[in-house]
Amino acid sequence: MAPTLDGRDDVLWSDPPRGPLDAYRACASFSPRELQLFWEGEDLLRFKKTVFSALEKDPLFAGSRGADLPLEKYRELSFLRCKRIFEYGFFSLDNLSQNPLRLPALVYCLGAYDWSVGTKFALHLMVFGSTVHSLGSERHLKYVEKVLNMEIFGCFALTELSHGSNTQAIRTTAHYDPTTEEFIIHSPDFEAAKFWVGNMGKTATHAVVFAQLYTPDGQCHGLHSFVVQIRDPETLLPMPGVMVGDMGRKLGQNGLDNGFAMFHKVRIPRQDLLNRAGDVTPQGAYVSAVKDARQRAGVALGSLSSGRVFITGMCVVNLQQAVCIALRFSATRRQFGPTEEEEVPVLEYQVQQWRLLPYLAAAYALDHLSKSLLLDLAGLYQGRLRGDHGARQAELSREIHALAAAAKPLVSWTAQQGIQECREACGGHGYLAVNRLGDLRNDNDPNCTYEGDNNVLLNQTSSYLLSFLERGVQGGAHFQSPLRTVDFLEAYPGMLGQKFKGTSVTDWLDPTAPLAAYRWLVCYLLQRSHQKVAQEKRSGRRDFEAKNNSQVYHMRTLALGFMELTAVQRFHERTHSPEVPPSLQAVLSRLSLLYALWSLSRHMTLLYQGGYLSGKQAGEALEDAILDLCAQLKDDAVSLVDVIAPPDFVLNSPIGRADGELYKNLWGAVLQGTGALERAAWWQEFSMHRPVLGSLKAKL
Known part of the structure; x- marks a missing residue:
């Protein structure tokens, strides 16, 4: 049943301050507080508000986030802040078991504030502690207790x-x-x-x-x-x-x-x-x-899958913050207009919408993907703790491993590209360190590498998919994966004969259209990859060489396409479920379609190459559908940002503050910068060199 508004939202939701963003907020087609309650759920909303409120009131979390501190001092401050989180007692084993998303939410709150603190906390509790708990036995509980008490680190x-x-x-x-x-x-x-x-x-x-x-x-x-x-x-x-x-x-x-x-x-x-x-x-x-x-090795390294899924959430937090900053900036930054006297917000320009709104849709879609994968992991670990080593448990482990191995590349690269686009969309102001887009970019960057280099990880997912052909999919054998992410392959290879018959924007705005196109695309890439590997083997190359020579344009693209389909499918199911309140159906449907069509558009060459699309009208209609959805979501953008934005204290960006006072906030931040109005400490060097320059000029 969908959550209802009965006064609880007054506690959970704080109306943003009045200011220049009011015009866009007044145009929203939905209630932001209703969407926030539906999207997060009351339990997580209350929990996150408690965490953010505690951080904002605590002097230890005031002041520098570390960028201007000596390295050793920054390390000390991060440890002290991490230690303080344990002192607050935000979590217990009981409430974590009731809602497995609580602990990740805590880490993501800390990461939104500073990823040095969030990652430090997560490595101690969620990586070290949970690994000891999940890979150990009763004799190791002594370590878990010491982790929770911070007797050890x-x-x-x-x-x-x-x-x-x-x-x-x-x-x-x-x-x-x-x-x-x-x-x-x-x-x-x-x-x-x-x-x-x-x-x-x-x-x-x-x-x-x-x-x-x-x-x-x-x-x-x-x-x-x-x-x-x-x-x-x-x-x-x-x-x-x-x-x-x-x-x-x-x-x-x-x-x-x-x-x-x-x-x-x-x-x-x-x-x-x-x-x-x-x-x-x-x-x-x-x-x-x-x-x-091999199954034993999978159990031993199972924590890597949880780490990769956790990283997807880290990337989502970074992308959400960047999108918040860039869209609030775009709604208040005015440049040019139909007359010399009238300037319009840059959000009104189609190119700005096209640059930013797909990443807003991605911030929602990938947030849901990350949360759903965390819940899948929780189910897997519950089975392990019960001592379940059955066939279904082994297959579930393989499926989650394949999903995590592709989710991290998809989400970390999307965040990387999105943060950079947001930085550029804010012009010169986006390059100023105080506005945080540079920190978001730098802190997100290692997500593309640790817990497995992205390109290497994609090999594991493509090998998983190819294994189904080896197990008899080509012969029409029926199979199901525990999470049903590959069940659509039962229609392979018959699906390869399908074609998109539409020619208009309306045809692409059918929610089933991008899903059908993605299923065809993954089947096509699976066939191409299988044929390429087989061709390499017929040429006398060993299995290692055959797969190595089939990565670029084949297996790598297959893994990414499969993961995009998974994200699109899960977001579609979430936004079209019976639980969605009627007042939210339209905006969520637009977000779902925009993410799906925007992601699909990057495979346009393959869609034509494989014969799924033909004629220029189909491709042009796809592009027009993306622009149409951007235009429809433009007036909702600021309110959609308000739903996912952390408090200003956490976002910590003058150009991204909720009041929309862009220039006032930026001017104040610059004037308060260290040494902003002070004479250069090396001013004497300036005057001491004048005679030398004058002498040189005289000689010339």
Whole structure:
């Protein structure tokens, strides 16, 4: 049942201050407070408001976000802020189990304020803590309690100096010694040093360390995870045999201390092996309830999928903030007009709408995608905690792995491109650091790389899709994936014969049109990719070479197209569900269509190349439909932004404030800047060089 307004919204919703944005807000076709309640739900709205209110009132969160601080001071401030969040007690195991979106929402609130704080908190609690909880057993609960009490501080040590994406080639070893019932953690050389580990640089006391597990018989049982103490919690000095350090300044998120570590025959108790995937008896025998080695590796690395899904939410937060800033700016920035005396807001220009409104639609669509994937993950982990190792659970794990591997590239690249477009759409003012678009861009940038390079990750999704052909889809075999994301392939290859028969804008504005086009597109790309790999193999190339030579224009595009279809499908289902209040149906339907058609338009060449489209009218109508939707959403844009915008204190952008006083806010921020009205400290250098220049002029 849809949420109703019964006075609760007065607590949850604060009307934006009056000002230059009033004209657009008055034109909105819907109630922003009603949409916010529907979009977030009452529980999350109350929770986020509580978090934001606490941050704004706390002196520790006032002042600098770190950009103008020395590196060490910024690291200290980020840790203190992270510690303060635990003191507030925003979460408990009980309320987290009731709403699995609460903890991600907390991290995203912190990230909207400063990703150095948000990421630091998430790495300790959601990555280190949840990995110990999900990959360990009852004997590891002592660590979970210490994580929640901040008696220890954690990090996740998988990547090494010479290996990142290729996790199976990780070279850190863990040899079991039955005489002492200990594992010996060892880095064979500096290339095996754990590298790029967030929190490890200065603050982590414990790490989940991934290493190749060896039993006394010399057999390697593959990658497993271990809890390893790396520093003394009382002194923060390294433990014996551990060399640990900080990597230094990065392009962004410099309040987060990324570090490295090497282990020289460090002994840890046998019980510190996280044993959900496999265990070692005191005598040194390897035992596991998961008999399939590949499935066992999937369990061991399952936390990577959760990390990738979590990153999609980080990117959405960044995109939402950039869109908020750019659209509020565009609604108040006036330039040119039909007469010399009349200037109009730049949002009225078609090109500005075309540049920004698809990213507004993407901010909504990808927000829903991220939340839905988090709920899918929650279901997967509940099965694991029940000890479910059945066929459906294994298939669910494969599907989520494939979805997460493509969702991170899609969402992080969309955010990267969107933030840059927003920066340029704000002109010169967008380049001013105080307006935060540069920080958003820099803090978002690593999302394209960590937890797997985007292009490498797409290989995993395309291989997943191609595996269905190998399992008999071509022969008409029926199958279903647990989340039903690939069920449409049951119609392959018959779907390849379909064509778009429309010629008008109205034809494209049918909500089923982009969905049908995307299903055809994925089938077409699947066929092309399969044929390309087969061709390479017929030419005598091995499987590795065949797939390597089929990435560009084939498998990479297949994975992205599949993920776009998934995002479009899920957003369509959300915006067209019976739960949508009648007053919100029109605006949500427009957002859904705009995201779908805008995403689809980037594949226009393939749509014509494969014969789905023919004649220039179909392509022109698609472009016109996008412009038509932008025009329809233009008057709703400011109110749509109000629904997803954080408080001004968090957004922290003079040109993006909710009051719309663009020039007043920007002028005040510039005048308050450090040294804005002061004489240059090096002014004497200016006057001292005048005689030299004068002498040179005389000689000339």
